[in-house]
Amino acid sequence: MRTPIIAGNWKMNQNPEETTAFVNAVKDQLPASDKVEAVIAAPAVDLSALLASAKGSNLKTAAENAYFEDNGAFTGETSPKVLKEMGIDYTIVGHSERRQYFHETDEDVNKKAKALFNNGITPIICCGETLEQREAGETNNWVSGQVKAALAGLSADQVSSLVIAYEPIWAIGTGKTASSDQAQEVCQVIRETVKDLYNEQTAENVRIQYGGSVKPANVKELMAKPDIDGGLVGGASLDPESFLALVNYQD
Numbered sequence: 001m002r003t004p005i006i007a008g009n010w011k012m013n014q015n016p017e018e019t020t021a022f023v024n025a026v027k028d029q030l031p032a033s034d035k036v037e038a039v040i041a042a043p044a045v046d047l048s049a050l051l052a053s054a055k056g057s058n059l060k061t062a063a064e065n066a067y068f069e070d071n072g073a074f075t076g077e078t079s080p081k082v083l084k085e086m087g088i089d090y091t092i093v094g095h096s097e098r099r100q101y102f103h104e105t106d107e108d109v110n111k112k113a114k115a116l117f118n119n120g121i122t123p124i125i126c127c128g129e130t131l132e133q134r135e136a137g138e139t140n141n142w143v144s145g146q147v148k149a150a151l152a153g154l155s156a157d158q159v160s161s162l163v164i165a166y167e168p169i170w171a172i173g174t175g176k177t178a179s180s181d182q183a184q185e186v187c188q189v190i191r192e193t194v195k196d197l198y199n200e201q202t203a204e205n206v207r208i209q210y211g212g213s214v215k216p217a218n219v220k221e222l223m224a225k226p227d228i229d230g231g232l233v234g235g236a237s238l239d240p241e242s243f244l245a246l247v248n249y250q251d
C-alpha cells in the first residue's frame with residue numbers, strides 16, 4: 001500500500017519567522033504519517049526554522065532544490081550532504097520553474113536525484129508538459145521521456161522509494177486544474193513507464209503526485225484516482241488552514 005503524500009511547495013515565499021508561525025499553527029493537527037505524509041518544502045533560507053519548529057511533529061521537511069555535488073566551488077548552490085546533516089527528508093528536483101528560469105536539464109535532474117540518494121534524501125522528481133505540447137497531443141510521450149531521463153541509472157529499490165510529481169505547466173498557479181481524469185491518465189502513463197523500465201513491483205511502489213492548482217476543494221477527487229498518490233501544492237499550501245484541509249482530506 002502506498003502512503004499518500006501531500007507536500008506544500010512554498011516556492012520563494014515566507015521568511016523564517018513566518019515559517020515558525022506556520023508550523024506552530026499546524027503541527028498538532030497533522031495526520032499520522034503512516035496515514036498521510038504531510039510535507040513542507042521551504043526555501044533554503046527557511047530550512048533551519050522549519051526543522052526547529054517541526055521537530056517531534058508529524059511534519060516532514062523538504063528543500064526545493066539541491067546541487068548534484070556535495071561541496072566545492074559552486075557559489076550560491078545548496079549541498080545535498082548538508083541538507084541530510086540538517087535532517088531534511090525530501091528534496092524537490094526538476095520543478096518546471098527551475099527548468100524554465102534556471103535552465104535545469106533532464107541530465108541535471110538525473111544527477112541531482114543520484115546525489116540526493118547518495119546522501120540518503122528522497123527526491124521528489126517533477127515532470128509535466130506545456131499547453132502547446134498538450135494541444136499537439138505530445139503529453140504522454142513527453143512526460144514519459146522526462147521520467148526515463150530522470151531515472152536513468154537509478155536502482156529499482158531507489159525508484160520504489162522516490163516520489164514523482166506530475167505537474168502540467170499550464171495548470172501551475174493559473175487556477176486551471178487538470179481534470180481528475182486528465183491527471184489520472186498521465187499518472188498512469190508514468191506508472192507504466194516505471195513498469196517498463198523496472199518491473200511491476202517497482203511501479204506499484206513508486207508514489208506519484210499531481211500538482212497544479214490543487215486546493216481543498218479538489219483534493220479529494222484527485223486523490224480518489226487509482227494512480228494519484230498525493231499532491232504537490234503551491235499557493236494553497238501557504239495558509240495553515242488550507243494546508244490542514246489538504247493533508248486531512250480523508251477526514
Ligand SMILES: O=C(CO)COP(=O)(O)O
Pocket residue numbers: 009095167171172173174175211212213214232233234235236
Ligand atoms: O508548482 C506547483 C507545486 O510545485 C503548483 O503550484 P500551484 O498549486 O500554486 O498551482
